Amino acid sequence: MNSMSSANDCTVEVPGPHRYSIGEVSRITGVGVHALRWFEREGLFPMKVERTPGGQRVFDADIVYWITLCMTLRKTGMPIARVRELATLIEAGPGNEADRMALLEAHEATVRAKIHDLEESLAVISTKTAIYRSSLEAGTAEGLWDPTIPRDPHG
Numbered sequence: 001m002n003s004m005s006s007a008n009d010c011t012v013e014v015p016g017p018h019r020y021s022i023g024e025v026s027r028i029t030g031v032g033v034h035a036l037r038w039f040e041r042e043g044l045f046p047m048k049v050e051r052t053p054g055g056q057r058v059f060d061a062d063i064v065y066w067i068t069l070c071m072t073l074r075k076t077g078m079p080i081a082r083v084r085e086l087a088t089l090i091e092a093g094p095g096n097e098a099d100r101m102a103l104l105e106a107h108e109a110t111v112r113a114k115i116h117d118l119e120e121s122l123a124v125i126s127t128k129t130a131i132y133r134s135s136l137e138a139g140t141a142e143g144l145w146d147p148t149i150p151r152d153p154h155g
Contacts, residue, residue, distance in 0.1 A: 020059045029067045036067070044070065044083055046090035076111045 026033045040049050040057070046066060050058045070083055086103055089096045135141035143149055 018061055020064060022057045022059070025059045025064055025067065028064055029071065031067055031071060039067070039070070042080070042084065044080070044087050046087040073107065076107070077114065078107050082107065 020028065022033050022036055025031070025036060031039075036057075039045060045063060047062060049063060050060070052058055066087075073083055073086075074080075082103060086100060089100050089103070132141065132144065135144055
């Protein structure tokens with residue numbers, strides 16, 4: 001396996017040769033062939049996808065790495081418009097690193113806020129699970145959240 005990394009980024013293991021067909025990229029990244037074509041049409045690659053004389057796409061390790069990064073950003077909720085913005089900044093070349101960092105920092109803050117919200121929600125769910133578990137173990141679960149039992153809205 002060849003590893004591909006970019007200055008302090010995480011390392012992505014890219015198997016095999018240094019040039020890949022669209023099918024190989026699909027297998028490596030888990031991204032469908034149609035989605036890869038869509039990525040290219042939508043301007044989501046910060047570098048040109050080369051073509052063979054027969055017109056077939058040929059991807060290099062940098063593009064495979066980029067696709068993997070894009071999938072990570074998308075899994076964390078980054079909108080396609082922001083991915084495109086990042087690709088455009090990278091494609092423009094050196095000199096806009098502060099803009100790239102600002103875009104990534106803004107997304108990082110969004111992800112951290114989501115994690116915080118999820119942790120709070122998980123705490124509520126864990127508490128409810130513990131109540132059900134202890135009630136079931138004690139044999140007192142009957143009536144837990146029974147909608148047929150009138151509840152005192154003030155108690």
